[in-house]
Amino acid sequence: MFSLAMLLALAFPFLPPPAPVKNDADTGHFLPVSQADVSSSISTTQKVVALTLDDGPSRRYTPIALQVAQTEHIPLTFFLIGQEAVKHPDLVLQEQAAGHVIGNHTWHHPLMGVGDASGAWEVHQTQLLLMKITGQRPTLFRPPGGELNTGTAAAARADGLQLITWNVFPGDTDAKLSADVLAKSVLAHVRPGSIILMHDGGGHRDSSMAA
Ligand SMILES: [Zn+2]
Numbered sequence: 348m349f350s351l352a353m354l355l356a357l358a359f360p361f362l363p364p365p366a367p368v369k370n371d372a373d374t375g376h377f378l379p380v381s382q383a384d385v386s387s388s389i390s391t392t393q394k395v396v397a398l399t400l401d402d403g404p405s406r407r408y409t410p411i412a413l414q415v416a417q418t419e420h421i422p423l424t425f426f427l428i429g430q431e432a433v434k435h436p437d438l439v440l441q442e443q444a445a446g447h448v449i450g451n452h453t454w455h456h457p458l459m460g461v462g463d464a465s466g467a468w469e470v471h472q473t474q475l476l477l478m479k480i481t482g483q484r485p486t487l488f489r490p491p492g493g494e495l496n497t498g499t500a501a502a503a504r505a506d507g508l509q510l511i512t513w514n515v516f517p518g519d520t521d522a523k524l525s526a527d528v529l530a531k532s533v534l535a536h537v538r539p540g541s542i543i544l545m546h547d548g549g550g551h552r553d554s555s556m557a558a
Pocket residue numbers: 401402452456491492
């Protein structure tokens with residue numbers, strides 16, 4: 348026997364979750380996040396770096412990123428936004444199938460002034476969605492804008508997610524920058540263990556993909 352909810356889940360497997368909590372006071376429920384809780388690079392002398400792509404998946408850009416990664420044998424880490432992943436579960440599955448790491452980057456990408464209630468909502472709904480699509484629980488979280496003093500970062504920390512920021516960012520959210528400028532900026536700043544932030548979603552990312 349199927350309940351109505353089960354039938355709906357079959358018909359609309361990626362139905363968006365209910366609207367976030369309106370009363371967004373900081374309840375003090377979560378401990379604040381400190382820099383000690385966050386990784387912006389790893390300590391190593393080996394010539395290794397992590398390339399992370401945020402704000403996808405994007406129908407236009409993510410396939411390009413996957414193609415480049417396959418050709419160049421680059422393992423990527425994608426920090427996904429729930430409201431985009433729910434529209435493109437096939438791209439999430441392609442990322443997973445290619446062996447890339449999938450992390451949580453909240454549902455709506457809220458920046459400042461997020462309290463505990465909606466912070467928890469942002470983290471949990473995205474975890475649930477990514478688990479539903481991939482069958483695996485993401486273990487990494489990137490706070491939108493790298494902002495640590497928010498309910499999203501605090502909720503992710505309380506959930507045992509590893510908070511990952513970056514120490515190399517070429518500014519590719521500015522779509523006016525050329526691929527050459529972006530590539531040179533990254534190459535000028537990478538060190539062993541660097542975590543590089545770039546984007547395959549959230550706007551025009553032609554330069555990012557070309558770089
Ligand atoms: Zn972002």
